[in-house]
Amino acid sequence: MKDSIELTSSVLPNHMHCCTCTCVPLSVRPMKGRIIPPCHCLFKIESFSTLSKASVENYTSEEFEAGGYQWTLSIYPTGNKKKDGQHHISAYLNLMVSSSSSFPVGWEVNAIVNLFVYDFLRDEYFSYQDASTRHFHMLQTEWGISKFVDLVSFNDHSNGFLIEDACVFGAEIFVIKPPSKREHLSMIHEPPLLSYRWKFDNFSKVNLEKYESELFPAGNYRWKLVFYPNGTIEGKGNSVSLFLTVDTSSLPSNTKLYAHCILRVKDQVKGQHAETKFYRHFSSSNPTWGSRTLVPLATFKDPTKGFLEANSCILETEIKVLGLVKPL
Known part of the structure; x- marks a missing residue:
């Protein structure tokens, strides 16, 4: 095992926008896999066990662009305790309002958001594929899943999420814009x-x-x-x-x-x-x-x-x- 942890995030080209979100526990629903990677952000963590034992509550990716906005992806390796996420991995998407001057008074961004975890064994990206619209606004710039993956399932190597102490998370953000033509x-x-x-x-x-x-x-x-x-x-x-x-x-x-x-x-x-x-x-x-x-x-x-x-x-x-x- 390495003495240090290596965290790398890769941002992929995006053509859509993102939205407002709040913590919604979706883990009661089955995850579904797909071969195509998420199109906006991939976030790889090596030496995950070291991160989970560190004093940091969560690790946040570098900013990435999606639909003209800047975002970050935050991973809580032992769960977001404030949102009842203990014994789980929690994942959150954050809209970086301070990084943009394009927010008018009373702004709201609506988007369909998906968070992913990679299965190394099956070479698939799993998510809850929830098609609900998320609403981002000045008082709510974060959305996530407090019980994204339970730690027992995550640490079970037969599930393929954690292989050689490495894991991969991702995000897609599909911003719903007002109709350009009416x-x-x-x-x-x-x-x-x-x-x-x-x-x-x-x-x-x-x-x-x-x-x-x-x-x-x-x-x-x-x-x-x-x-x-x-x-x-x-x-x-x-x-x-x-x-x-x-x-x-x-x-x-x-x-x-x-x-x-x-x-x-x-x-x-x-x-x-x-x-x-x-x-x-x-x-x-x-x-x-x-x-x-x-x-x-x-x-x-x-x-x-x-x-x-x-x-x-x-x-x-x-x-x-x-x-x-x-x-x-």
């Missing part, structure tokens, strides 16, 4: 179907990249069609492109329209129209949607296809505003 969808009962027809004349004389229809009303909003006779983006030079766009000045503040739309180029002879259908949110930041390759140019200009009659084409849209989306 939306309220208000569906419209029996929304009307609104349509618009645009006859585009003198197609052979087009000399602009795009053409816009006049504004037309659909519901309580104004819209227009945008037509690219020679296509745009991947449709440029090989297709006609057609888009529907909402006049953003007609939209209420912070409101999106959830709509079902049809864009159509009419076959004026056989009625075999070219069209695209879509469900889409229209908003001030995303007011336009459509098709860059609605009809191949060769097909569009083919006189047998009926899209161009007397040098004119007919562009149509149908719009049904199904609901309004606003932030909560």
